[in-house]
Amino acid sequence: MKQKLLYGILMGSLALPVLGQNTVKQRVISESDKIEKKVIAWRRDFHEHPELGNQEVRTARIVADHLRSLGLEVTENIAFTGVLGILKGGKPGPVIALRADMDALPVTERVDVPFKSVVKTVYNDQETGVMHACGHDSHTAMLMGVAEILAGMKKDLAGTVKFIFQPAEEGVQDKSVPFGADGMVRAGVLENPKVDVIFGLHINSPTPAGLISYKPGPIMAAVDELEITVKGKQTHGAYPWDGVDPVVTSSQIINGLQTVVSRNVRLTEAPAVVTVGAIHGGIRHNIIPETVKMIGTVRTLTREQRVFVHKRIEAIARNIAAANQCEAEVKIIPGYPVTVNDENLTRMMVPTFVETVGKDMVREIPAVMGAEDFSYYQEKVPGVFFFLGGRPAGTPEEKAAPHHTPDFYLDESGFKNGVRTLCNLVINYADLHNAKPNGR
Numbered sequence: 001m002k003q004k005l006l007y008g009i010l011m012g013s014l015a016l017p018v019l020g021q022n023t024v025k026q027r028v029i030s031e032s033d034k035i036e037k038k039v040i041a042w043r044r045d046f047h048e049h050p051e052l053g054n055q056e057v058r059t060a061r062i063v064a065d066h067l068r069s070l071g072l073e074v075t076e077n078i079a080f081t082g083v084l085g086i087l088k089g090g091k092p093g094p095v096i097a098l099r100a101d102m103d104a105l106p107v108t109e110r111v112d113v114p115f116k117s118v119v120k121t122v123y124n125d126q127e128t129g130v131m132h133a134c135g136h137d138s139h140t141a142m143l144m145g146v147a148e149i150l151a152g153m154k155k156d157l158a159g160t161v162k163f164i165f166q167p168a169e170e171g172v173q174d175k176s177v178p179f180g181a182d183g184m185v186r187a188g189v190l191e192n193p194k195v196d197v198i199f200g201l202h203i204n205s206p207t208p209a210g211l212i213s214y215k216p217g218p219i220m221a222a223v224d225e226l227e228i229t230v231k232g233k234q235t236h237g238a239y240p241w242d243g244v245d246p247v248v249t250s251s252q253i254i255n256g257l258q259t260v261v262s263r264n265v266r267l268t269e270a271p272a273v274v275t276v277g278a279i280h281g282g283i284r285h286n287i288i289p290e291t292v293k294m295i296g297t298v299r300t301l302t303r304e305q306r307v308f309v310h311k312r313i314e315a316i317a318r319n320i321a322a323a324n325q326c327e328a329e330v331k332i333i334p335g336y337p338v339t340v341n342d343e344n345l346t347r348m349m350v351p352t353f354v355e356t357v358g359k360d361m362v363r364e365i366p367a368v369m370g371a372e373d374f375s376y377y378q379e380k381v382p383g384v385f386f387f388l389g390g391r392p393a394g395t396p397e398e399k400a401a402p403h404h405t406p407d408f409y410l411d412e413s414g415f416k417n418g419v420r421t422l423c424n425l426v427i428n429y430a431d432l433h434n435a436k437p438n439g440r
Contacts, residue, residue: 024156028423031149032416039145039419040412044115046137050104050130052121053168054080054179059102059140063165066144070151072163079183085163087151093159093430097190097198097381098422099181099374100136100143101169107131110406124173133408135203135390140165142201142418149423158430164189164198169373181373190380196433197345198383199425200374201418203410206400207389210414212353212421213365214386216346218270220339221299222306223371226276227331228253228294228317232324237286246292247281249324254279254294256316264312265305272309273299273369299369301338339375342382349384352428356421370403384425388418 042062051059060081067074067085075084081102108129109117119130132138147163168180178186190198207213230250235243257274265272274296281292298313300306314330321328353362365387374385390410391400401407 024153024427025424027153028149028420028427031152032145032419032423035145035148035419036416038148039141039415042144043138043141043412043415046102046140047132048115048117050117050119050132050137051102052106052123052130053103053170053172056081056102056167060165060167063102063140063144067147067163070147071154072147072151078187078189079167079179081167082184082187082189083163083165084189085147085165087147087154087157087161087163089157089159089161089430090155091158092434093157094196094433095160095162095193096426096429097162097164097195097377098143098146098426099164099166099198099200099377100139101166101180102140103136103168103170104130104132105134105170105404107133107404107408108406109133111409113409129406131406131408133405134170134403135205135408135410136169138203138390138410138412138415138418139201142415142422145415145419146422146426149419150426157427158434159426160193161426162189162195181376185376185380190377195381197342197429198377198381199349199422200377200383200385201388201422202372202385203390203418204387205390205403205408205410206397207363207387208361208391208414209389209393209411210357210417211361211363211389212357212386212417213363213389214341214346214350214353214384215365215367216341216343218301218338218340218367219365219385220367220372220375221273221301221369222303222338222375223335224298224300224306224310225333225335226274226294226296226298226313227333228296229329229331230281230292230294230317230321231327231329232288232290232292234290235288237288240288243288244325245288246290246326247288249321249326249328250279250281250292250294252324253317253320253328256320257313260309260312260316265309270301270305270367271369272301272305273297274309274313275299298332299371301367303338306338336371336373337375337379339372339385340378341384342378345382346384348432349425349429352424353386353421355428356424357417361417386421388421389414
């Protein structure tokens, strides 16, 4: 009888943390139901009042005021307009960071919604609209909701949560100083206290609303800007033998660059992209110009591949130019690094995705060739970046407007899954961390 009694007491004590965790997660479900309308309202407000990179003054003020109202420690004006909120839980545990980006794009909106953006600006000397054409308004609103839910269960929360609201993920015109995630990292948002892990999400218009997509390892590509200037000798278009034609040479260089991906890259290991997006040269139909300039983008999925592809681009451009008696100046401007999900951490947290939204709403995907400056955080601490679907039910995938386009549209019904998932990632990681010997 005594042994049975002791066994019952022991099993009861082991069950207490599980029961406590289940209670916390039930609160996440109920609180996310309650806050859903507020999250959607925040998102619509941000959508109607979009701001470009490092100009997110109104957005940052709303975020900071909200975090303060929750009792968080708040720091503003980080890397221009960034906001950091710190929530200290009532129990010991790890330091977990969550990140949302706040900036919009120079895109004129065509979607007919009540909260349509009519904001105008001048960008690269051209008048244009401003639009949240990538969904950062939803990221900001969801993370505000997560902060409210977790702050409401502060005494039951293990560890510390850092809420990073970041400007300028889409970049800025003046790149003379660090910006975006790079600027936030340099400003120390991962320190004091030092972050153990970081989680972030990105809305994805082509996938069903609320569906979670993930990939261990490289999930998004590194991005670099390409500039090639080809110098020849100007002459009359009727007498090409009196000059050196940089137009023909440029066309050969463009064709030659296609062999980087088709013949040089080990495509079975990781894909790459080399795209020339614009070519400018000449002013008149019967003048062969002196110079032609090409600009483009380079996407790679490993550090080694990035270095190799850069070398091949330079060699191809310069050698083809030399063969045509031209000169080629090649400039590759480094952009965001590869976004690499920590494999162990990702595998550890996949059950949280499944638990939160259901097995049928979770997919492992191949890497995508878009880029994300979340990669700067992941260079410093282990992180997981995942996608949350935003395509309305009944809309075929091929009909869903891509990101960065005037017709970009989101089904807001999936936002609740994003809020719940970020909350549960914090709760579950803290439990897993604290269950390990010495918290490791």
